[in-house]
Structures are given as structure tokens and as C-alpha cells.
Amino acid sequence: MRLRALLETDALGLRLLGGEDELDRTVRGVMTTDLRDPSRYLSGGELVLTGLAWHRDAADSEPFVRILAGAGVAGLAAGEAELRDIPADLVEACRHHRLPLFAVNESVAFATITEHVVRQVSGERAGDLAAVVDRHRRLMTSGPAGGGPEVVLDLLTSDLDLRAWVLSPTGRQIAGAGAPLPGPLGAALAGHHLAATRTGRRGPHRAAVAGTTYSLFPIRNTGRGAVPAARDVRESVLSDWLLAVEADASDWPAARLDLLQGVTQLIAVERDRRDAARTVRRRLAQEVLELVQAGAAPAEIAARLRVAAPVLLPGLGVAPQWQVVVARVDWGATGQTATADDIASGPVAQALLEEILVDPAVSGPDSADRIAVAHTGEEAIALVPLPTATTAAAGSDEGASGEAARADAEDADALDEEPGLHADALLASVREPLSAGLADDGRLTLGVSAAVHSAEGLRGALEEARHARRVAAARPGRVCAAGHHELASHVLLLPFVPDDVRRAFTARLLDPLRDYDRRHRAELIETLEAFLDCDGSWTRCAARLHLHVNTLRYRVGRIEQLTGRDLSRLEDKLDFFLALRMS
Numbered sequence: 001m002r003l004r005a006l007l008e009t010d011a012l013g014l015r016l017l018g019g020e021d022e023l024d025r026t027v028r029g030v031m032t033t034d035l036r037d038p039s040r041y042l043s044g045g046e047l048v049l050t051g052l053a054w055h056r057d058a059a060d061s062e063p064f065v066r067i068l069a070g071a072g073v074a075g076l077a078a079g080e081a082e083l084r085d086i087p088a089d090l091v092e093a094c095r096h097h098r099l100p101l102f103a104v105n106e107s108v109a110f111a112t113i114t115e116h117v118v119r120q121v122s123g124e125r126a127g128d129l130a131a132v133v134d135r136h137r138r139l140m141t142s143g144p145a146g147g148g149p150e151v152v153l154d155l156l157t158s159d160l161d162l163r164a165w166v167l168s169p170t171g172r173q174i175a176g177a178g179a180p181l182p183g184p185l186g187a188a189l190a191g192h193h194l195a196a197t198r199t200g201r202r203g204p205h206r207a208a209v210a211g212t213t214y215s216l217f218p219i220r221n222t223g224r225g226a227v228p229a230a231r232d233v234r235e236s237v238l239s240d241w242l243l244a245v246e247a248d249a250s251d252w253p254a255a256r257l258d259l260l261q262g263v264t265q266l267i268a269v270e271r272d273r274r275d276a277a278r279t280v281r282r283r284l285a286q287e288v289l290e291l292v293q294a295g296a297a298p299a300e301i302a303a304r305l306r307v308a309a310p311v312l313l314p315g316l317g318v319a320p321q322w323q324v325v326v327a328r329v330d331w332g333a334t335g336q337t338a339t340a341d342d343i344a345s346g347p348v349a350q351a352l353l354e355e356i357l358v359d360p361a362v363s364g365p366d367s368a369d370r371i372a373v374a375h376t377g378e379e380a381i382a383l384v385p386l387p388t389a390t391t392a393a394a395g396s397d398e399g400a401s402g403e404a405a406r407a408d409a410e411d412a413d414a415l416d417e418e419p420g421l422h423a424d425a426l427l428a429s430v431r432e433p434l435s436a437g438l439a440d441d442g443r444l445t446l447g448v449s450a451a452v453h454s455a456e457g458l459r460g461a462l463e464e465a466r467h468a469r470r471v472a473a474a475r476p477g478r479v480c481a482a483g484h485h486e487l488a489s490h491v492l493l494l495p496f497v498p499d500d501v502r503r504a505f506t507a508r509l510l511d512p513l514r515d516y517d518r519r520h521r522a523e524l525i526e527t528l529e530a531f532l533d534c535d536g537s538w539t540r541c542a543a544r545l546h547l548h549v550n551t552l553r554y555r556v557g558r559i560e561q562l563t564g565r566d567l568s569r570l571e572d573k574l575d576f577f578l579a580l581r582m583s
Contacts, residue, residue, distance in 0.1 A: 001026070001027050001117070001120045001121060001254075002023065002024055002025065002026060002027065003022070003023045003024070003025050003027060003047070003074055003075050003100055004023040004024060005120070006027070006047070006102075006113075006116075006117070007023065007102070009116065011108075011112070011116075012104075012108060012112065012113050012116060013104060013105035013107060013108035014077060014102040014103070014104060014105075014113075015102060015103040015105070016100070016101075016102055017086060017091050017094075017101045017102065017103055018091055018094050018095050018100065018101045019075065019094065019095075019098065019099060019100030019101055021098075022075075022098060022099075022100045022202075023100065024250070025074040025075065025100065025202070026045060026074065026254050026257060027045065027046070027047050027074045027075070027117060027121065028044070028045030028046065028074070028121060028254060028258075029043075029045060029046045029047070029117070029118075029121060030046060030047045030048075030049065030113065030114045030117040030118065031046045031047075031048050031049065032048075032049040032050070032110050032114065033048060033049075033050055034050055034051055034052070034053035034054050035054065036054045036060070036063075036064060037063075037064075037067055038067070038068075039067050039070070039071050042068070042071035042072075042073060043071075044071060044072030044073065044261075045072065045073070045074050046073045046074060047073070047074055047075050047076075047077060047113075047117060048068055048073050048075070048076050048077070049077050049079070049104070049110045049113060049114070050076065050077070050078055050079070051078075051079045051081065051082050051110075052078055052079065052082045052083055052086075052087075052090075053082060055083070055087060055090065058087065058089040061087065061089040061090040061092075061093040062089075062093045062096075064090075064093070065090070065093040065094055065096075065097050065099055066093075066097060068097075068099060069097040069098070069099050072202070073099070074100070075099065075100035075101070075102065076094060076099055076100070076101050076102070077101075077102040077103075077104050077113065078090065078101065078102070078103060078104065079103075079104045079106065079110065080103055080104060080105060080106045081106040084106075086101070086103050097200070098200045098201065098202075121254070149166050149174070149175035149266075149267050149270055150175050150176070150177065152263055152266055152267065153165070153166070153175060153176060153177035153263075154177045156177065156245075156263065157177045157178065160256070160259075162245055162246065162247055163177065163178060163245070163246040164176070164177060164243060164244065164245045164246070164263075165177075165181045165186070165243075165244045166219070166241055166242075166243055166244075166267055167181070167186050167189060167190055167193075167241065167242050167243075167244055168190070168241060168355050169190055169194065169237075169238050169239060169240065169241070169242075169352070169355060169433065169434070169437060170187065170190055170355055170356070170429070170430040170433050170434065171183070171185075171186035171187035171188070171189060171190035171191070171429075171430075171433050172186065172355070172358060173186055174241065175267075181244070183429060185209060185210070186244075187429060187430070187432055187433050188207075188209050188432070188433075189207055189209060189214055189216060189242075189244050190242065190433035190436075191432050191433040191435075191436040191437075192205065192207035192209070192214075192216060192436070193205055193207070193216040193218070193242045193244075194237060194238075194433055194434075194436040194437030195436040195437070195439070196216070197218065197233060197237050197240075197437070198233060198234075198237060198436070198437060198439045200233065203216060203217050203218045204216055204217045204245075204249045204257075204260070206248060206249070206250055212246060213246075213247070213248045214244050214245060214246055214247075215244075215245045215247055215248060215249035215250075216242050216243070216244055216245075217242065217243040217244075217245065217260055217261070217263075217264050218240055218242055218243075218264070219240060219241040219242055219243055219264045219267050219268050219271065220236075220240060220264070220268055234331055234348075234441075234442065235344065235348065236348075237437050238329070238348055238351070238352050238434070238437050238438075239348060239351035239352065239355075241267065241268075241271060243260070243263065243264050243267065245260065278354070280311060281311060281371065281372040281373075282350075282372065282373060282374060284304075284307070284308040284311060284372050284383075285308075285372035285373055285374040285381070285382070285383045286374040287304055288301065288304050288305065288308060288372075288374075288383055288458070289374045289376065289381055289383070289462075291304060292458050292459050292462055293376075293459075293462070295459070298454070298455040298456040299455075301455035301458060302454070302455035305322070305455055308372065308383070309385060321385070321386040321420070321451040321452065321453055322383060322384065322385055322386065322451065322452055322457075322458060322461070323384040323386060323420045323421055323448065323449055323450070323451050323452075323461065324381065324382065324383060324384070324448075324449040324458065324461040324462050324464070324465040325353065325357065325381070325382040325384060325421065325426075325446065325447070325448050325449070325465060326379055326380070326381050326382075326446070326447045326462070326465040326466050326468075326469045327349045327352065327353040327356070327379070327380045327382075327444065327445070327446045327447075327469070328345065328349055328378055328379050328380070328444070328445050328446075328469060328473075329345045329348050329349045329352065329378075329438075329442060329443070329444050330345065330378075330442065330443045330445070330473075331345065331441055331442050332440075332441040332442070345378045346375035346376065346377060346378050346379065346380060347375060349375060349378070349379065349380035349444075350373050350374070350375040350380040352380070352434075352444065353373050353380040353382050353446075354371055354373045354382075355430075356426055356427070356430055356446070357371045357373070357382055357384065357421075357426070358371070371384065372384075379466075381462065381465075384420070384421060386420050386451055420450075420451045421448050422448065422483060423446065423447070423448045423468070423472075423481035423482055423483035424481060424483070426446065426448070426481060427446065427479055427480075427481050430479075431479045434478070434479050435478040435479055438478045438479070442478065443473070443477075443478055443479075443480070444478065444479045444480070445469050445470075445472040445473040445480050445481070446469060446472060446480070446481040446482075447464075447465040447466060447467065447468030447469030447470070447471070447472055447481070447482055447483075448465060448468060448481070448482075448483045448484060449461035449462070449464040449465040449468070449484050450464065450484040450485075464484050464487065465484070467487055468482040468483055468484055468486065468487060469482065471486055471487070502582045505578075505579060505582065506579045506582050506583045509563060509565070509575060509576060509579040510525065510579050510580070510583055512562040512563055513525050513528065513559060513562060513563070516558070516562055522555065522558065523555075524555060524558060524559050524562075526545075527541075527545065527552070527555045527556065527559070528559055528576060528580070529580060530544050530545050531552075531556060531567065532573060532576060532577050532580070536567070536568075536573065538552060538553070
């Protein structure tokens with residue numbers, strides 16, 4: 001039954017004090033308590049009745065409500081017999097945690113409400129109870145030992161005609177029944193899920209994409225890698241998986257919702273098993289990182305890399321090249337329970353970087369088996385091995401001659417002179433969903449080093465990746481990345497120019513042109529950009545703008561007249577170039 005039905009039953013004497021938007025929650029039971037911490041007796045979905053005997057002062061409400069919300073109760077009903085008026089601090093705590101709050105008239109006994117709820121819930125469940133129990137039994141026997149998430153999702157398709165997929169926070173498909181979910185659709189669903197989670201709304205979340213309705217169920221990470229009793233949704237929002245079901249669950253009966261919640265619990269167990277296997281790679285990365293930061297001898301670092309390489313590159317021996325990627329997640333101050341300084345961002349960045357580094361063309365939970373990510377403080381640091389084209393060719397065709405393998409490697413080098421990861425490419429497919437999860441108070445910044453060929457280069461690669469991340473942090477946007485190639489360019493300097501200097505410099509050079517363009521629609525700014533892009537070539541610039549050369553000369557002359565600059569001088573060209581880049 002729904003909370004709304006309780007409110008509409010006059011005999012129960014309930015008065016709504018907050019949570020109008022949450023009245024469609026399903027009530028699966030009822031519990032009466034005056035304990036300060038009743039969590040051990042809660043399983044989720046209950047209407048909790050309390051006489052407020054636990055309330056001594058205003059500080060008691062927040063922890064009590066946080067415990068109820070964390071347990072997933074449907075709502076809270078407080079009796080007026082003890083204190084007459086419901087405390088304002090309790091109303092505010094329920095509003096903050098989006099927990100519906102009812103006042104119970106002193107003339108109504110809690111037993112009356114309990115009997116009504118039990119009678120309604122029992123009646124609704126009676127017809128489907130046998131089928132639900134049977135499905136749960138089948139799901140349990142088809143869990144991790146019986147084939148993993150795919151088997152569970154196959155049961156959903158065969159028994160309930162539901163198409164479903166398990167997705168990562170970036171929308172990458174981890175498991176699915178039937179046809180794979182297209183990448184853009186997965187990213188869109190992940191974005192909807194993260195945005196809804198950040199608002200504090202309970203799942204399942206409803207999302208309509210391209211005319212199709214999906215229900216998104218959170219898969220909580222409850223294993224060894226989970227954040228215990230998260231005080232703030234930001235501690236887990238960027239690492240939890242989700243179950244996307246092609247259906248609208250808003251009008252489902254409680255039995256079907258129970259079944260889907262059971263599915264998410266089974267998948268959470270599977271995720272814990274796979275996360276446990278990742279701890280070996282994390283430990284290897286941590287050991288190498290500690291040696292690098294401590295300034296250990298290259299021979300010692302090289303020895304540790306030789307141990308790590310067979311784990312990260314199974315069957316391919318020692319990695320000839322390595323890259324370092326540094327990521328950081330920063331949170332701003334909000335009205336959340338935990339402050340930004342209280343949130344442990346290192347583990348969040350670690351889980352997120354492990355996801356980002358997975359090849360988007362590869363699906364499945366085990367596709368990250370060549371990624372080793374450690375975290376130190378607020379940073380996550382990835383050690384990424386890069387097999388050479390020669391190694392890959394040898395592994396893919398054992399019968400090929402050495403000359404053919406070398407020729408293939410030379411061809412690959414000619415096509416890709418800079419092997420390895422590229423900053424912009426890493427974030428291209430994940431920027432949209434992650435921006436939704438970061439909302440308006442979070443930022444992800446990422447830096448990528450050049451490839452190094454030996455242990456001696458790892459310390460420099462780490463510093464290079466950190467510098468690149470700082471360049472990314474100086475840019476606007478929720479999700480930003482920078483690569484090592486930007487450290488040898490003016491691009492490195494521009495983000496660190498103070499804002500007042502930046503504004504004054506660009507205004508002095510460009511404002512006269514913008515004002516003229518507004519009045520005359522002369523397109524002087526566009527002409528200036530094209531002229532500089534063409535290295536001052538009149539012919540190429542005129543062709544690009546589809547202008548006669550004389551018209552181009554007139555526009556450039558007007559630019560020089562308005563600004564007092566001479567575009568034949570290198571210094572003035574450079575000033576205009578920098579002003580355009582900083583504007």
C-alpha cells in the first residue's frame with residue numbers, strides 16, 4: 001500500500017507535516033519504537049510510529065531521522081500525546097532527509113494504525129506471495145555461483161518479460177540480457193540516475209529517454225569496499241552501480257518491487273566478489289607509488305614493476321612503457337549532513353578512475369583487469385602499462401616472423417606517434433553522466449603523463465600528471481582533463497593569470513571590436529580569429545571567410561584603427577592571440 005492511502009483514511013487521524021512529494025512510497029510493514037537507535041529492527045519500507053520518548057532536546061532529531069532514512073523506512077508518524085506539538089527540529093530533520101512525517105492525533109491509538117496497515121499489506125500480498133517466494137528461490141540459486149548477473153537478468157526476461165541491464169556510474173554496461181544497450185543510451189540513463197540520487201530521492205528513479213520509459217534501481221555497494229553508514233550521498237554516488245529496467249515501476253505492486261530489490265541485492269554480492277579481486281592490483285599500485293614518492297632507487301622500483309607486470313599484463317610479460325594518471329574529486333560546501341572537508345575524496349576518486357580507465361569498447365565487470373589505481377590523501381593515482389605494438393603483434397600471431405612483427409610495429413608507430421592514453425579521449429564518453437553526479441558542488445579533474453620507458457621515469461611522470469591535473473583544475477567546468485603536451489605550451493600559463501588581469505587585458509583589446517560588431521554587424525572578432533589562424537595569410541584567410549581580399553584588408557584596417565595595433569607586427573599578433581584565448 002502507499003503512504004497516500006494512509007493519509008486519505010480519516011479514521012487513522014494522520015496529519016501530514018512534510019514530504020508531500022514522497023507520498024507514493026510503498027508501505028511494507030509497521031513498527032512502533034521509542035529507541036534512539038532502532039536500526040537493528042528495521043528492514044526497509046516500514047511506517048515507523050513513535051511517541052517521542054527518545055526526544056530530550058533539539059540535537060536528538062537529526063541522528064534519529066538519519067538512522068531511519070538510512071534504513072529505508074517509508075515514513076515516520078509521531079504521536080502528539082507526549083509533547084502535544086511535534087518539535088520543529090524533527091520537522092526540519094525529516095525535510096532535510098526527505099522522510100515523510102505525519103502527526104498522529106492523541107485520540108488515535110498506535111494499535112489502530114498498526115492493525116490497519118497489517119491488514120492492508122497482508123491482503124495485497126496474499127495473492128502473489130507463493131510466486132514471489134518461488135522467484136526469490138530461483139534467483140538465489142542462480143546467483144554468483146550459478147553464472148553471475150546475466151543469469152539473474154535472464155530470469156527477469158523469461159519470468160516477467162522485463163529487459164534489464166546493470167550499468168556503471170558512467171553508463172558502461174556491466175551485464176545485460178539480450179541485445180546490448182547502446183553507449184549513448186547507457187550514459188543518458190546513468191546521468192538521470194546520478195542526478196536523481198543527488199537530490200536525495202529514493203529509487204527506483206523514473207527516466208524517459210527517446211520515447212522509452214526506464215526504471216533505475218540503485219545497487220548499493222555493501223561489501224568490503226563500501227563506505228560504512230555513509231553520512232552524505234556524495235560519498236557513494238559516483239561509485240554505485242545501477243539496474244536499468246525497461247518499464248515504468250511507478251505503478252508496480254509491492255511484490256514486484258520486492259523482487260527487483262532482491263535482484264539488486266544479488267548483484268551487490270557479485271560486485272563485492274569482483275571488487276575483492278581488484279584489491280591485488282590496488283596493492284601493487286600502492287607499493288609502487290610509495291617507492292616512487294619516497295625516492296627509492298630505480299632498481300628497487302624496477303623490481304616491483306616486474307612483479308606487477310604479469311598481474312596487469314597476463315601473458316605478455318614485462319610492460320615496456322608506463323603512464324601515470326592522476327585524478328581528484330573536490331566538493332564544495334552545501335547543506336548536506338557532512339561538510340566537504342569530512343568527505344573522504346580519495347576512495348571516491350580511486351573507484352571513479354578505475355571506471356574511467358576501462359576501455360569503453362569492452363563490456364563486462366572484468367574488463368578493468370589491467371588497471372592499478374592507488375590513492376594517497378585526496379588524489380587517486382593510476383599506473384597504466386602500455387604494451388608495445390611489437391608485443392601485441394607477437395601475442396596475436398605466434399606464427400608471424402620477427403620481421404613481420406617489426407614491420408607491423410613500425411606501421412603502428414607511423415599511425416600513432418604518441419601511444420597511450422589521451423586526456424580528452426578519457427573523458428569524452430563519461431563527461432555527461434559524471435557532470436550530473438557532481439551536480440553544482442563537485443568537480444573532477446584529471447591529468448595524464450607522457451609514456452615512460454623505465455622505472456627512472458616514473459617519478460617525473462607522476463609530477464607531470466599532477467601538474468597537468470592542476471592545469472585542468474584551473475579551467476571552468478565540472479569535468480576537466482589536461483595532458484602532458486599542454487605543459488610545454490602557453491596553455492599552461494593562461495589558467496594561472498589572475499582574473500582581474502585577464503579581464504583588463506582582454507577588454508582593452510577586444511571590447512572596441514565587440515562594440516563595433518554589435519553596432520554594425522561587421523564580424524571583426526571572427527575576422528581577427530581567422531586571420532591569426534591563417535598565420536596572417538591574406539589569400540587563405542579570404543578563402544576561409546569567403547571574402548574578397550580587398551574586403552578582408554578593409555576589415556583588418558578597421559581592427560587596427562579601433563585598437564591602435566598593427567597586425568603586421570609579431571608583438572601585436574601575439575597580444576591579440578592571447579586575448580582571444582583568455583576571453
